[in-house]
Amino acid sequence: MSDARPTSHDLLAIGEVAARAGVATSALRFYEQERLITSSRTAGGRRRYHREVLRRVAFIRVAQRVGLTLAEIRSALATLPEHRTPNASDWDRLSRSWLDRLTSRIELLINLRDELTSCIGCGCLSFKACRLYNPDDAAAALGDGPRYLLGDHASDLGIA
Numbered sequence: 001m002s003d004a005r006p007t008s009h010d011l012l013a014i015g016e017v018a019a020r021a022g023v024a025t026s027a028l029r030f031y032e033q034e035r036l037i038t039s040s041r042t043a044g045g046r047r048r049y050h051r052e053v054l055r056r057v058a059f060i061r062v063a064q065r066v067g068l069t070l071a072e073i074r075s076a077l078a079t080l081p082e083h084r085t086p087n088a089s090d091w092d093r094l095s096r097s098w099l100d101r102l103t104s105r106i107e108l109l110i111n112l113r114d115e116l117t118s119c120i121g122c123g124c125l126s127f128k129a130c131r132l133y134n135p136d137d138a139a140a141a142l143g144d145g146p147r148y149l150l151g152d153h154a155s156d157l158g159i160a
Contacts, residue, residue, distance in 0.1 A: 010050060010051055011040070011048040011049065011050060011051075012048065012049050012050075012051060012053075012054075013046065013047070013048065013049075014028055014029075014039075014046075014047045014049070017049045017053060017054065017057070020054055021054055021057040021058065021061075022061075023057060023061070028047075028049075028057070029047075031057065031060060032047075034070050034074065035074060036056070036060055036070070036073060036074055036077060037049070037053050037056050037057065037060075038053075039053075052085045053085075055085040055086065056077070056085045056086075059073075059077070059085070059086050059091075059094075060073055060077075063076065063098075066098045066101060066102060066105075067101055067105060068098070068101075076094050076097075079094070107151065108149070108150070108151070111148075111149055111150075111151065112149060115148065115149060118133065118148075119132075119133035119134050119148060120146035120147075120148050120149035121133075121134050121139030121142070121146050121147035121148035121149065121150075121152065121154075122139075122145065122146040122147075122149075123137045123139065123140055125137060133148070133154055134148075134154070138154075138157050139152065139154070139157065141157060142156060142157065
């Protein structure tokens with residue numbers, strides 16, 4: 001990355017960035033408000049973005065799809081030098097930290113797919129099968145929510 005100042009050709013209007021990045025202009029304003037991206041302003045107050053913001057927005061979108069919170073994304077981007085977008089080495093380092101989260105989400109989705117029609121341990125007791133898989137709402141002892149869908153098993157409670 002050179003130290004040369006960007007020319008007006010290197011700056012993109014908010015609509016250009018939105019179209020190229022596949023996000024709404026409101027998303028760009030929100031990302032800026034959340035200090036995930038920055039812009040400069042024209043004399044008339046219009047936002048202008050450096051081309052590099054496209055990579056940063058792509059990074060943000062992928063991180064959101066992985067399930068990272070905005071705070072986690074901000075923290076990851078903060079590990080980069082000021083205003084620099086992630087390069088291949090950065091991407092490798094940052095994305096490796098998401099592997100466990102992705103694996104957990106994949107396992108959860110597989111469980112959802114495989115157990116969609118059976119008891120998920122939510123405590124509703126509305127299905128006859130739940131009386132077999134979750135008698136007297138025993139799954140509640142494992143925590144809130146659909147315990148079996150979240151990875152717990154009836155065998156954890158001594159239930160068949």
